[in-house]
Amino acid sequence: MRRKKRIFLILCAALFLTGCADKPQIKQVKNVEVKEDKEVHKQLYKKAESGVKEEKDESAKIIVLDPGHSGIVAEGNEPLGPGSAEFKAADTSGTTGVSSHVPEYELTLQLSAQLKKELENRGYTVLMTRESNDQPVSCIQRAQVANDAKADAYVRIHANGSTNQSVQGAMTICTTPQNPFVPELYTLSRKLSDSIINKFCEIAGCENDGVWETDTMSGNNWSQVPATIIELGYMTNPQEDMLMQTPEYQGKMIQGIAAGIDSFFE
Numbered sequence: 512m513r514r515k516k517r518i519f520l521i522l523c524a525a526l527f528l529t530g531c532a533d534k535p536q537i538k539q540v541k542n543v544e545v546k547e548d549k550e551v552h553k554q555l556y557k558k559a560e561s562g563v564k565e566e567k568d569e570s571a572k573i574i575v576l577d578p579g580h581s582g583i584v585a586e587g588n589e590p591l592g593p594g595s596a597e598f599k600a601a602d603t604s605g606t607t608g609v610s611s612h613v614p615e616y617e618l619t620l621q622l623s624a625q626l627k628k629e630l631e632n633r634g635y636t637v638l639m640t641r642e643s644n645d646q647p648v649s650c651i652q653r654a655q656v657a658n659d660a661k662a663d664a665y666v667r668i669h670a671n672g673s674t675n676q677s678v679q680g681a682m683t684i685c686t687t688p689q690n691p692f693v694p695e696l697y698t699l700s701r702k703l704s705d706s707i708i709n710k711f712c713e714i715a716g717c718e719n720d721g722v723w724e725t726d727t728m729s730g731n732n733w734s735q736v737p738a739t740i741i742e743l744g745y746m747t748n749p750q751e752d753m754l755m756q757t758p759e760y761q762g763k764m765i766q767g768i769a770a771g772i773d774s775f776f777e
């Protein structure tokens with residue numbers, strides 16, 4: 512009997528101990544898991560926080576650059592402006608260098624990529640509406656990048672074309688004071704256009720064709736931030752076309768636009 516009792520007690524103790532030992536173990540595992548999750552979340556949160564701080568310098572102005580056109584043209588039509596019954600092509604193929612045979616979309620992307628670096632060196636936060644020539648982007652989608660970023664300036668880079676090969680010079684394009692979609696942006700868009708065209712022509716040394724005010728550009732009409740188009744020069748003019756392909760003149764064009772943006776914020 513004694514032996515049986517002892518065995519029974521040992522069995523009970525064993526069950527009790529293993530039972531007790533198991534429970535804290537499960538708890539411990541669960542606790543570790545929870546703890547680890549919290550730590551991971553904390554670390555991720557810290558990372559995200561520091562990332563936001565690095566990217567979002569409160570004092571840095573945001574510039575959105577739009578390299579005109581693309582190697583793959585966005586299909587279909589879009590309203591001329593928000594709520595408009597008039598439709599325009601979502602994008603067009605642009606012009607081509609009469610002598611260089613370089614398509615406009617290549618020149619605009621090449622120049623925008625260099626301009627982005629120059630602006631970043633000057634302390635701006637810069638976003639691009641496209642970074643490759645295989646990316647179709649419509650005019651609304653381009654404007655949306657500037658709107659979503661709440662950009663301080665939306666600068667659209669294009670080169671001009673004409674049936675008359677002797678036509679040359681640069682111009683900027685903005686909306687009119689009577690624009691049916693964003694009339695409140697006229698003053699700032701005009702100031703941006705003036706600042707850029709004047710500095711651009713001064714530094715590049717090209718003919719200044721001034722600011723063209725029109726409400727026919729859907730990319731400008733869809734922008735909720737100050738916007739301008741700069742037409743760098745005429746790719747249909749053999750001399751200006753070849754000049755715009757030289758690294759030296761590209762450097763001047765970049766300095767000109769960057770100085771114009773600086774001057775807009777002064």
Ligand SMILES: [Zn+2]
Nearest residue numbers: 579605669670
């Ligand atoms: Zn163009």
